[in-house]
Amino acid sequence: MPVVSIVSIFTRGARSSETPELRSSRVQGDIQRANEVWGTGNPPGVACGITFVSHSLIYRPEVTIDAATVTSSTDPRIIQVINEARAATNFATAIYVVYLSGETFNGGHVGNAGPVVETVTNANLYSIYGRCSLSDGAFETYLLAHEVGHILFYRILSLNPVVSTINDPSNPGDDHNNDPQNIMFPFVPAMNPYINSAQCTVARQNRIILENAQFTGVAAQGTAAQSAALTGTGSGFATQNPFNSMEDNESNEIFNSGNQCGCNNPHHHHNKPRIVKILNEKLDYWIENMGPERPQIYPKPPKKKKKDGKSNK
Numbered sequence: 001m002p003v004v005s006i007v008s009i010f011t012r013g014a015r016s017s018e019t020p021e022l023r024s025s026r027v028q029g030d031i032q033r034a035n036e037v038w039g040t041g042n043p044p045g046v047a048c049g050i051t052f053v054s055h056s057l058i059y060r061p062e063v064t065i066d067a068a069t070v071t072s073s074t075d076p077r078i079i080q081v082i083n084e085a086r087a088a089t090n091f092a093t094a095i096y097v098v099y100l101s102g103e104t105f106n107g108g109h110v111g112n113a114g115p116v117v118e119t120v121t122n123a124n125l126y127s128i129y130g131r132c133s134l135s136d137g138a139f140e141t142y143l144l145a146h147e148v149g150h151i152l153f154y155r156i157l158s159l160n161p162v163v164s165t166i167n168d169p170s171n172p173g174d175d176h177n178n179d180p181q182n183i184m185f186p187f188v189p190a191m192n193p194y195i196n197s198a199q200c201t202v203a204r205q206n207r208i209i210l211e212n213a214q215f216t217g218v219a220a221q222g223t224a225a226q227s228a229a230l231t232g233t234g235s236g237f238a239t240q241n242p243f244n245s246m247e248d249n250e251s252n253e254i255f256n257s258g259n260q261c262g263c264n265n266p267h268h269h270h271n272k273p274r275i276v277k278i279l280n281e282k283l284d285y286w287i288e289n290m291g292p293e294r295p296q297i298y299p300k301p302p303k304k305k306k307k308d309g310k311s312n313k
């Protein structure tokens, strides 16, 4: 079964951050809507069977990030919070969702997401994790269900030359879909969003899905870790620790992408960190220029007068 782990991180002041019950409720609502879209499906779309599960929920009351000061999930404060969550979850293959305070991002959007490449063996064998942030304006909307699409559509088509994309597979050349009822329409549908078969086919091959995830150099143990994750025990952190299960230091160096390896061991493949860096630079550019990422209808319409949606604060 195609399963995607979600690690949720609430920062101080984010909507529903006040109590464990509220935090859990917001996470479960977002995950439930993502499962509706990517799992059971809505007509006229397909049932894709992708299941999102809550891997862990982290509360960071000492961290405040006002969405109004954030443009995208590549914001250094979001990267830091996610990196700390990754360390705390032993680098689980997951989509890391940061809940920010404030109604909208700088720019009026309410969500932003994309993948990060972790390791690359070849164009068909690589590992990623997801980086997502949501503002209060995403509360009780299909924004998470939309944002995960920007991660699920990632594919590396070639490494020589380097060709990768996050385009909607049913709408070449565009990250978004043109049908207002499709979950990947840039203004996210408020009811019954669907995905089509081309979107499902690409999404099911994505490396964020646990059964497709690659743990470099430890395929057998990786399978065991995935099996443990799929049994639903929920917190199989130790079994998914890539550092503990490495057969040599190679993957640790690749993992710290961008660092140059100073040794002469031919197994260390000096070109890998560079490829990872190139792929991630492209991704960051796409993520930073994604927009508009807003719901078609606010569950509770903004109190203030609305113009073109730009100044809904």
Ligand SMILES: [Zn+2]
Binding pocket: 146, 147, 150, 176, 186, 290, 291, 292, 293
């Ligand atoms: Zn989008």
